[in-house]
Amino acid sequence: MIDIHKLKAFVAVVEESNISRAAVRLNMQQPPLTRIVKSLEDELEAKLLNRLPRGVEATEAGKALYQEALTILAHAQAIPKRVQNISQGIEGQINIGFTNSVGLHSFLPALLRNFREAFSAVSIQLEEDGSSSLIDAVINDKNDIAFLRKPAPIGLGLTSLHVLDEPLIVALPNNHPLASGHHQIHLLDLEPFDFVLYRRLAGQDLFDNILASCYQAGFSPKIIQEAPRLTSSLNLIAAGIGLSIVPESIKDFWNKQIVYKALKADIPCIAPIYAVYKDNASNARLNHILDLLQI
Known part of the structure; x- marks a missing residue:
């Protein structure tokens, strides 16, 4: 597995076409950067750079590595933001269950539309089933929330929120x-x-x-x-x-x-219609749904 720091260094060398300038860009000395490039060539068993009188240029293999490195670095750069977005409930997936009769009520499509408008990057997975199956799905974390015609039985660790009559x-x-x-x-x-x-x-x-x-x-x-x-x-x-x-x-x-x-x-x-869910403060997407229900 190639070290991401080595890929970042190699990209700088290719883009600067000069190891000295790349070292300045990376705020490091030239000898360590030269060793990084050499270690990449040894690791991949391929010549990556041609040495020129006034710099370097990527070989065909080096150009291929450069393109792959750009993709990997861009993805790595995006990871923290994506993790933060998922933690904050503005990306990811929410799983919503409902019984047949609840699905016929206008409140459900209105809720889904409002959620989609507020959190367009969150995909919505819907499941229609009987109440017992839906309760089991919430207990087993297959559904984040279920809309039923009665509250959840006591003693299952679930919360029931009255939505409407x-x-x-x-x-x-x-x-x-x-x-x-x-x-x-x-x-x-x-x-x-x-x-x-x-x-x-x-x-x-x-x-x-x-x-x-x-x-x-x-x-x-x-x-x-x-x-x-x-x-x-x-x-x-x-x-x-x-x-x-x-x-x-x-x-x-x-x-x-x-x-x-x-x-x-x-x-x-x-x-009546009840929302049944696990009271989990870390489930941000669920909390967004609950906020919309109580507006």
């Missing part, structure tokens, strides 16, 4: 008995009807939240079909198979053959 609404086929009019629908009025829900395995937090709201209203929903994704449940609703309770943001994705109604209940029907 999103209202839950009713999604009905347009020919449903409750679809007409502009009135709110009381949650208990849904008891006689068939439900289509986002599959619990895929959306455990939202599924459990919806069931809890129904139980608090005094009934257990009659679930006749589950959909693999929240958006795919809309196809089933539009087909008239059943109604569903969904986050309000879903209505921006589908309104054909579906009517959305506000829910009325003694306890507000909401689907």
Whole structure:
């Protein structure tokens, strides 16, 4: 492995075309510089300089070394700045996880856009998955942060930051008995009807939240079909198979053959969003995300 100081010295000799002038440039004596050039030639087993009456010139091998040395020195010069930038969170990569239903909310693309505008040199890696997998990914440092519909379980060393509360609404086929009019629908009025829900395995937090709201209203929903994704449940609703309770943001994705109604209940029907992460002061990119969340 060639010493970077030797490469710097060789570059100076080539650019000055004179060992004496190169020694002055490097603030050193000529004999040590001559020995450096000789040691490079011995190390590489190649003649690097032709001695001329009034100086030196690089041989073909010397010119090749000169070009490679410029690249290496430029890279070496950039290393401290890059390390500082990564330490300060203005370069590198941030890994962000989210559940399917969170990904449909407008806050997430807005957050990513604001982060990109502020830290354009940081690449963003996104992962959509179930909440359990996302929590495991944060614990194992595969994700820096995850956005879920519930806080992280206690005892895992994770911090949960409440981001927002999103209202839950009713999604009905347009020919449903409750679809007409502009009135709110009381949650208990849904008891006689068939439900289509986002599959619990895929959306455990939202599924459990919806069931809890129904139980608090005094009934257990009659679930006749589950959909693999929240958006795919809309196809089933539009087909008239059943109604569903969904986050309000879903209505921006589908309104054909579906009517959305506000829910009325003694306890507000909401689907919260939490940011789950390890409290790590040295993770500057994560801290930038957290700062944007709290603006």
